[in-house]
Amino acid sequence: MKKTFLALALIGAFAVSCGQKETKTIEDVTITTEEQEAPKEVEKEVVKHKVVWTAFKTPAKVGVKGSFDEVSLTYAHPDAALVTDALNGATFEIKTTSVNSNDPGRDSKLSGYFFEKMTGDIHGTFHEFKDGKVVTSIFMNGIEKSKELTYELNGNIVVIKGSIDIIADFNAEPAFQSLHEICKDLHEGKSWTDVEFEVTIEK
Template sequence: MKKSLVAFFMMSLALFGYEVNSVEVGFTAFKTPAKVGVNGSFNNVEIVGNKSAESIEAMLTGLGVNIQTKNVNSGNEGRDKKLVSDFFLTQFTHTIQAKIVSVKPDAMVVEITMNNKTLSVPMVYKVEENKVIAKGYIDLGDFDMLPSLMSINKACYDLHAGKTWQDVEVGFLLNFQ
């Protein structure tokens, strides 16, 4: 009986090796001539795609998220309101989609769609315990988001000492079992 349970458990692991529990999507935008980072994330990230697979690479490939930009969370309510009104809504950017399209050891390519433009973004990642941590960089100009950048720079001119950078670090933390 004991051998049967062990065999069943091992077969279950082979069939359902890895399963996504949650995904946190974050960013670091930069302000001031000293390039001070401002961290943020998005609440209520919707996971799309296959959430379980036999390997970590298979679990990641094709996995995606849908993000409502009104759910931005920088830890500062006033800043969040400005990010929504003076950045995302300046160009009617209500959603961001991202999908992992390829995975290799330590690197992946994520297709990000923002402002009706889809680009492939290389990211580095590592697996620690039951987490995948990934990061990469986007240029807001590549997504035709410079009017939004100019708008947030104007709204926060004094706070940013006249400088809001167009490169943004993006990434995610995926928890799995």
């Protein structure tokens, strides 16, 4: 049976980004893909997904939104009626080379000056969804961090929100400084280490 999900903004979110200096509003990016259903013995699906992260630049803390094109999710309980039950123990993986902010120049900087300075891709695990909160293990730059995220459930759609600090949480100061230096003028001398993300998953 074909299933769809709108998944993981996470964290990539995990980078401040530089584009055109005159950009003063948040940029929205929605990436939708259609692929064949994975074999039944492999409960991994990448059918439809929406990936959104928001990083910040300039002293005014202007938000820049983007996504990752390659995000995979493996349900722990694919036959569960509720999406939150299906996700209890589910794992995800984000290919950082697929970063997409709808600006090729910015994406090149994010890939070459940020993610290439870090260790591996981003992956993690969702734990129990209860009372509007879900603890999520996030593995990034060789470091695993547990973050308590919030969520809202509406029918078969769950929206998960949270934030990370790429230095305090994942010790990514060398990568952060590398990107900050190349984007210093466009960022008016200020890059922010916190990144917000929203994950929408539909089962």
